[in-house]
Amino acid sequence: MKQLPHRPTPCGRCPWRTDIPAEALPAERAGRLRAACGRPGAEVAPYVPMDLCNQHHDHPELVCAGWLAVHGLDHLGVRIAASLGGLPAAVLRPDPARPPLFTDLDTMLAGRPQPTPPNEPRAGAGAVEDTALDVGDPDTGLPRVLSRRCSTCVLDPADLMHLGTEHRRGFLRGVRARDGYVICHQTLPSTAPPGYAPAVCRGSYDKIRTTTVKIMKLFGVVEVDPPAPANTTEPTGSVAxxxxxxxxxxxxxxxxxxxxxxxxxxxxxxxxxxxxxxxxxxxxxxxxxxxxxxxxxxxxxxxxxxxxxxxxxxxxxxxxxxxxxxxxxxxxxxxxxxxxxxxxxxxxxxxxxxxxxxxxxxxxxxxxx
Structure with a gap:
């Protein structure tokens, strides 16, 4: 297995460090951290995105060294990567030669100001990269993935949502930078039929090669059909x-x-x-x-x-x-x-x-x- 891109030591603004002034975290990152940090006996599923370094302008896809040292072993994807030679064991525990770190997520969050409000979502984004929504199947623990693209998939080359090429490319760049995945917009709580749980967008599952999606493909998924359209009748005058x-x-x-x-x-x-x-x-x-x-x-x-x-x-x-x-x-x-x-x-x-x-x-x- 290739080395998983990661920082060898915490960066100068790492939120896990105790030797620098504590800054407020963006609400988006605080939410991702809560999803990515487990504990012994309650480890995080391998498909949950890992925490990435906040120095995006420097290396946008490096796993955070502080998170690896404090909570890395509580994430099954990290354990898998380490077992396959993708991560050195030394980064998975605190090192006295490196900057001192908080002992766990709760302690880290308690020692800093409240998270800053989230950015307003862009109108018409059409899909969500949101780890706060659980895509795990309750029976198997595997992620739910749509068996085919939904009727308005934002990643269809036909641009069914009329978002424009640059808009879609920018959205995908953000997902890749966070090493994440996309939740289909038709499966979100605000749009899905009653009782339909969030599921991974099929277009993104087929197209995006983040570590998270690779782990999904390696260990398997539960495929579910997209929600039925609210109006299944063809418009008057439509042609087959x-x-x-x-x-x-x-x-x-x-x-x-x-x-x-x-x-x-x-x-x-x-x-x-x-x-x-x-x-x-x-x-x-x-x-x-x-x-x-x-x-x-x-x-x-x-x-x-x-x-x-x-x-x-x-x-x-x-x-x-x-x-x-x-x-x-x-x-x-x-x-x-x-x-x-x-x-x-x-x-x-x-x-x-x-x-x-x-x-x-x-x-x-x-x-x-």
Whole structure:
């Protein structure tokens, strides 16, 4: 396992230090600390985000050294990382050679002013990165994750909430900087149906590679269906996809043109192939070289799933339409018809391959190596 990015010693403003003036903590961080600090016999679940250093301008994704020394062993994700060689044992206990620290969270909070009020949420954010909302399944202890994207997922390439690219990128940067995850906006207490508990946004689970999400994938999740829309009737005059013309279908996926020009991740494969299935009714799969504890990797190719589990090579213009730069004058202007994507029969099937249950499969499973 790679080293988990962390500070080797508490920074100059670390709230866990007792030798510097106590400053008021932002309410957001105080809330995250309460979620991230357990105690012996009541350890924190591995998917709960770890506490990060508040020196964001310096190193935005380093785990706080003070928190590691005081409460690190009370977080199961930290124990797992240490057991796999991702953290040195020396950072998990106070060191007389380093600055003195508070003994626990309660003592630390009692010795400083009241937390500062939280920032006002941005209008239309559409999703929440909020560890105060528990996504843990009460029966298994595993995190609840949506089985598919909700009907208005803010991370859909189609921008269904009309937030704008920069708004979404800024939101994701914040989540990554906190090493967290996103709670689906349709599962929040203020919007979810009665009795529906918060769950992790499927779009973020597929797209974001924070340590927290990696731990979720490593140890498993409980998948739950998104809440049913409040109004399931189609607007008057709506047209089913099956009734759309070819040009109208192309318009529905126009934003996918060149979306893989910088490469693609398994999460992006699922997002894009889901869209293509919805519009064209075809099943595509990316076949990777291997799957290890961090996900699919190595060389990969796209195939179509045919009847009885057989595969067809991908033909036509779809590959270039997805992967060529939109600035390339020779790039196909459309992906072509779905019929044109059907190539020769592949010389293998997916029997014995490891799948994510969606659109990715691997020839070799290296998770136990």
């Amino acid at each position: 996809v099956a009734d759309l013309s070819t040009d109208e279908r192309y318009a529905l996926i126009a934003d996918l043109a060149g979306c893989m020009v910088d490469g693609y991740t398994p999460e992006q494969v699922n997002l894009v192939f889901d869209r293509l299935r919805e519009v064209f009714g075809v099943e595509l799969v990316a076949v990777w070289e291997y799957l290890d504890v961090w996900g699919f990797g190595g060389n990969s190719d796209f195939y179509l799933r045919a009847e009885e589990g057989r595969l067809r090579e991908l033909a036509g213009d779809l590959w270039r339409w997805l992967n060529d730069s939109p600035d390339d004058p020779d790039r196909p202007t459309t992906p072509g018809s779905a019929k044109s994507w059907v190539g020769h029969a592949a010389d293998f099937t997916l029997d014995g391959y490891t799948s994510d249950g969606a659109h990715n499969a691997a020839a070799e499973d290296r998770r136990d190596i």
